[in-house]
Amino acid sequence: MTEKDFIPKSYPVTVEQGEVTWQSPSNIALVKYWGKLEHQIPANPSISFTLNSCRTTTKLKFQKKQKPAADFDFRLFFEGDEKDAFRPKILKFMQRVEPYLPFLKDYEFTIETSNSFPHSSGIASSASGMSALALCLMSLERQLDPEMDEEYFTRKSSFLARLGSGSACRSIEGELVVWGMHNNIYRSSDLYGVPFRDEVHDNFRNYRDTILLVDKDEKQVSSTLGHDLMNDHPYAETRFRQAHDNLDKLKKIFRSGDLSEFIKVVESEALTLHAMMMTSQPYFLLMKPNTLAIINKIFRFREETGLHLCFTLDAGANVHLLFPEKEAQETLEFIEAELKQFCQNGQYINDRVGSGAKKLA
Numbered sequence: 001m002t003e004k005d006f007i008p009k010s011y012p013v014t015v016e017q018g019e020v021t022w023q024s025p026s027n028i029a030l031v032k033y034w035g036k037l038e039h040q041i042p043a044n045p046s047i048s049f050t051l052n053s054c055r056t057t058t059k060l061k062f063q064k065k066q067k068p069a070a071d072f073d074f075r076l077f078f079e080g081d082e083k084d085a086f087r088p089k090i091l092k093f094m095q096r097v098e099p100y101l102p103f104l105k106d107y108e109f110t111i112e113t114s115n116s117f118p119h120s121s122g123i124a125s126s127a128s129g130m131s132a133l134a135l136c137l138m139s140l141e142r143q144l145d146p147e148m149d150e151e152y153f154t155r156k157s158s159f160l161a162r163l164g165s166g167s168a169c170r171s172i173e174g175e176l177v178v179w180g181m182h183n184n185i186y187r188s189s190d191l192y193g194v195p196f197r198d199e200v201h202d203n204f205r206n207y208r209d210t211i212l213l214v215d216k217d218e219k220q221v222s223s224t225l226g227h228d229l230m231n232d233h234p235y236a237e238t239r240f241r242q243a244h245d246n247l248d249k250l251k252k253i254f255r256s257g258d259l260s261e262f263i264k265v266v267e268s269e270a271l272t273l274h275a276m277m278m279t280s281q282p283y284f285l286l287m288k289p290n291t292l293a294i295i296n297k298i299f300r301f302r303e304e305t306g307l308h309l310c311f312t313l314d315a316g317a318n319v320h321l322l323f324p325e326k327e328a329q330e331t332l333e334f335i336e337a338e339l340k341q342f343c344q345n346g347q348y349i350n351d352r353v354g355s356g357a358k359k360l361a
């Protein structure tokens, strides 16, 4: 599919008003998206586990205007309160997706959104938030065009979510989603996420992600600025090539179930992401002392137990702990006894791989 396929010709049905609710999960990248071109096109392909419990729920209410107006018309409520601070982000999103959803200015919208994870936990809500909103708008478009097939609905939802926030396009489906053109991944695209359809070993079923909340402050570097830093980065080209290679490696690992090799790729990706930030101009150090303390504890735990706990990081200090279901009991005991102390207010979230967004009745 190309961008043109997402521009609708006309709508056979008129819809006056209604509401729709979607619940969309967060995701955690194994091969990281860091660096982008114009129009939210990624500089390299990425792959993520879709999460299960960390979710955004968004209700979209819509009412057709008497006369179409020149402006977008929406009100935004976050956890019950009107939130003007989020308006610019949503407005930008609406502007970007309007060519693909030409009905946007014909409606008054109310967007009511809430997160399952604690407010300002430092967990990025843009992936779950933007994907939930994209799905709500697609549900309205499907009412306007009832013949729309499921495949188109899903691909376009991911396409629109990407225009809101790149990583959001990986939050529509589960359990592993690839975004970005890769020669050896069937149907991969820069425009939207696609489920990873190759063989996946049982070792990766129900994989766990426990998120350690090390630093709950606002992000030091916005992801937009972070991605921009890759434009003149001295190591950019090598890094982008490495992401392609790491996806090839993961493809083999998913088939074989080799957890030791999985750890090598995933931890190296996390550290490379941070290395890119440490070696850009200006440079950023986003890990905190507790991030490093946790990482060292993980290394020691692996050495002592032979278990397969590993970490990954986003553009911040929080640590995602990835581990197989069958090692969950011992690993969770270790987290409670040894790692909890490094979390702000002892807070962490137990999550696992999930199957994607759900429409609520």
Ligand code: DP6
Binding pocket: 028, 029, 031, 032, 033, 034, 040, 046, 124, 126, 164, 165, 166, 167, 168, 223, 224, 227, 273, 314, 315
């Ligand atoms: C480090 O998707 O937040 O989490 O497209 O500018 O909204 P924008 O960026 P965003 O970047 C996420 C970067 C990352 C890695 C990843 O999720 O792949």
